[in-house]
Amino acid sequence: MTLPDGKALTFPKGVTGGEIAAAIGPGLAKAALIITVDGQEYDLFRPIEQDAKIRIITRKDQEALELIRHDAAHLLAMAVQDLYPGTQVTIGPAIEDGFYYDFARDTPFTPEDLPKIEARMHEIVKEARPTRREVWPRDKAVAHFLEMGEKYKAELIASIPSDEDVSLYWHGDWHDLCRGPHFRTTAEIGDAFKLTKISGAYWRGDAKNAQLQRIYGTAWRDKKELDAYLTRVEEAEKRDHRKIGKEMDLFHTQEVATGQIFWHANGYTLYRALENYIRRQLVRADYIEVKTPQLLDRKLWEASGHWDNYREHMFLAEVEDENRTLVVKPMNCPAHVQIFNEGLKSYRELPIRMAEFGSCHRYEPSGSLHGIMRVRGFVQDDAHIFCTHEQITPETTSFCKLLLACYKDLGFEDVRVKLATRPDNRIGSDAVWDQAEKALAEATSAAGLDYVLNPGEGAFYGPKLEFVLRDSIGRDWQCGTLQVDFNTAERLGASYIAQDGGRHPPVMLHRAIVGSLERFIGVLIEHYAGKFPLWLAPVQVAVATVVADADSYAAEVVQALKAAGLRVTLDTENQTVNYKVRQHSLAKTPNLLVLGRREAENRSVTLRKLGVEKQESLALEAAISILTAEAVPPDLR
């Protein structure tokens, strides 16, 4: 056996990982969880039959996390079947930060069940049930699980090729089909786990199948890691955009407009700051901006193919004395093609980059709605680039550059790219898809970006690039997109006169930088936890007085700041300075100017920046020039 450091040890054939660990040292024997044999993971009790490179994995290794979570999933299943006889097991994988297990049971679990199950799990850990592995012919396993009444498990095993053997694991009497590996006993799982939530989940992830009961848990190597995780979750909850939206008076939702947002003055200030920023970038990048109708005849959506694909997600509008159906537009592309179609287009005019802050409505499934992140009424920073085949690469390249520059300005430096390819449900021939996917892949590489494939996730009319940004607490958000479309223009009768005098349909590139303004603002809120950079902050400066004697000077200061283009609020409330500092800090106002007699006398201000305890005394004019400079959007500096 060759150890990772190159040292070789000799053992009889059939030695186990546990025995090897014991031979190396008692400390390792205790700490060992599993062993890798030529890269393959073995249980410590599984005999090794050949010479191999080995590595013993202990609790200290990063790999231990996934192993613990896998064992914890089994532990959960054991506890549930102990407590709720008749419950069938299905699958239970390790996932990011934890694990889950899907059960089939007539009575759904309730939140009150979780502590009971968790307590039973801890008991089973204490029992240190020994693990055993057996290899069975597939058909024997199918028959065995059928006999036990585990029909989901039997179905899973039956989908394995019949000539393959399967491994079964026992923990005490309880056993399951499993690839392994597992620890020697349930004691090695430890106690750093916690059940977190319950949920319905469809068998094999398909909504047509039966709904199972899923229990989620989190599991770590030690209590310290578990606590750190729980703290991380708590911190994420604190910056929830719905909570901050309420606290900062940004927006609200209500029953009369499910899935749509009432933007309050503060929120709409942020909204416009973002919209204006994007608009400036469009001007720079040679886009034209248009505005198209909200209601468009059903015929147009039939022609584009959307009616067939998304009809049940469209809002329809009808009037009594007119015998036709209008669709509240769920997207802007067919409308943009109508503008393209007005007048004859020459290849000399291409590319035409047609942008719109397009207000769209989609009847999203009720269960998918989420704050301002997933809504039924939203505005896309949409654009369609009508171009020739040759222009796909340069247009894609320059869009990628534009998008990365925007994300940087908005505070996101870590961006990943995914290439989503043809879905099952699609229009257009395979030859056209081959061409479109190839064009996009090449253009992305030409832009100097690495991408990962996202097979089958493209739009029904073409493949897409998905731009995923990572926020300040490490969560990923897909916002920007670029889609190559060889189908829509032709379907809607768009064409241009080429150099050879013939008519050709243009290629359409559908693209968005932030995607939906609503969703992106949600991301911004959570990314900054409401502490926006000055150019985005709804209220940039609060002017607060110490004594009533300073009220008239304060009003003067507010006027001066407003004249300088700053967004200011005046606080002459009859309250202590301490109170005011606290209020404006909690409101996340970036700058607080405190004014008392001193300031009024020498026409100065005392500036306290959010999150900074010490103050700075400045002449009024100096403060204005500092603050206005800081409030300039990043692209205008």
Next chain:
RNA sequence: GCCGUAGUAGCGUAGUGGUAGCGCAAUCCCUUGGUAAGGGAUAGGUCGUGAGUUCGAUUCUCACCUACGGCACCA
């Protein structure tokens, strides 16, 4: 859409088969205070909507709406 949980004053929450409290915010008064909650008083609620059970329902039951946690979906 599916599974589960919830809906009480502007916000956050307690509570009960006999029409509801608390904290913050609000209003008024006192305090004129120099960097994260000064003190006092007052006002504010048909307990999400509709129906049922009951002498009586905010409380129990059912339906619906909405939100939340997931699943599924996301042009």
